[in-house]
Amino acid sequence: MMREQIITRDMVADPKSAYGNKKASTRHFITQRLTGAINIVFIGFLAYIVLRLAGQDRPDMVATLGNGWLGLPLAALVAVAAVHMRNGMRDVLEDYFAGSLYRLLMLLNTLFCILVAVAGVAALLKLVFWG
Amino acid sequence: MTVRSRPLSPHLQIYRWTITMAMSIVHRATGIANYAGMALLVLWLAAAAWGQEPLNLVNDIYGSWFGQLVLFGFTWSLIHHMLGGIRHFIWDFIIGMEPGQREMLAWANLVLSIVLTLLVWTIFVWMA
Numbered sequence: 001m002m003r004e005q006i007i008t009r010d011m012v013a014d015p016k017s018a019y020g021n022k023k024a025s026t027r028h029f030i031t032q033r034l035t036g037a038i039n040i041v042f043i044g045f046l047a048y049i050v051l052r053l054a055g056q057d058r059p060d061m062v063a064t065l066g067n068g069w070l071g072l073p074l075a076a077l078v079a080v081a082a083v084h085m086r087n088g089m090r091d092v093l094e095d096y097f098a099g100s101l102y103r104l105l106m107l108l109n110t111l112f113c114i115l116v117a118v119a120g121v122a123a124l125l126k127l128v129f130w131g
Numbered sequence: 132m133t134v135r136s137r138p139l140s141p142h143l144q145i146y147r148w149t150i151t152m153a154m155s156i157v158h159r160a161t162g163i164a165n166y167a168g169m170a171l172l173v174l175w176l177a178a179a180a181w182g183q184e185p186l187n188l189v190n191d192i193y194g195s196w197f198g199q200l201v202l203f204g205f206t207w208s209l210i211h212h213m214l215g216g217i218r219h220f221i222w223d224f225i226i227g228m229e230p231g232q233r234e235m236l237a238w239a240n241l242v243l244s245i246v247l248t249l250l251v252w253t254i255f256v257w258m259a
Contacts, residue, residue: 088162
């Protein structure tokens with residue numbers, strides 16, 4: 001709705017013109033900083049897990065990731081990373097698309113991030129609780 | 132009579148390249164790469180949860196020369212994006228914004244990302 005609005009010369013000239021959704025944009029900013037900071041921990045986990053498990057067989061994967069102290073925080077971190085992914089891709093989409101095309105791409109973005117989060121969390125829960 | 136070509140619309144190419152501009156673009160590019168790369172991580176975890184056969188398939192693909200090349204790039208992309216994020220945290224405290232400082236931070240971002248990636252792969256892959 002707002003994105004389809006044509007920005008006129010008068011609007012640009014008016015110092016009181018406001019662009020975009022202030023509340024949502026502030027929320028996106030805070031969310032991106034918060035999830036980004038948490039992602040630093042994620043990188044640490046990832047380095048440890050890949051070091052231990054790259055190319056290993058299933059019993060080794062189950063032994064390491066099946067440990068709830070490792071598997072469960074990792075599942076939470078994958079979900080947080082998915083939020084960061086969606087928010088970051090929103091930034092890109094906002095810059096290059098508008099209107100209904102923006103909304104369609106944003107929907108695909110949301111679906112992909114949900115898919116990543118659900119698949120990652122489900123795989124880790126399976127490894128932790130059912131081996 | 133010489134015919135002049137039509138003037139082109141000015142875009143990114145009219146600007147002189149600066150390291151801050153380059154690292155800003157790379158931050159966005161690595162973000163998009165990490166977005167796609169997360170699918171590789173989830174695929175690996177899902178294969179491990181699924182069974183030994185899917186895991187063998189994933190391990191074979193990821194262990195091939197092309198797979199290793201992609202994973203090396205993914206490692207660099209993650210580290211570069213993380214350092215770029217830390218750079219933004221520094222800027223959030225209004226530190227490092229002066230001329231010279233911001234260029235130094237941008238160069239540090241690039242150099243550290245390469246050093247850390249090589250370090251991670253040396254310790255975790257080539258020496259392991």
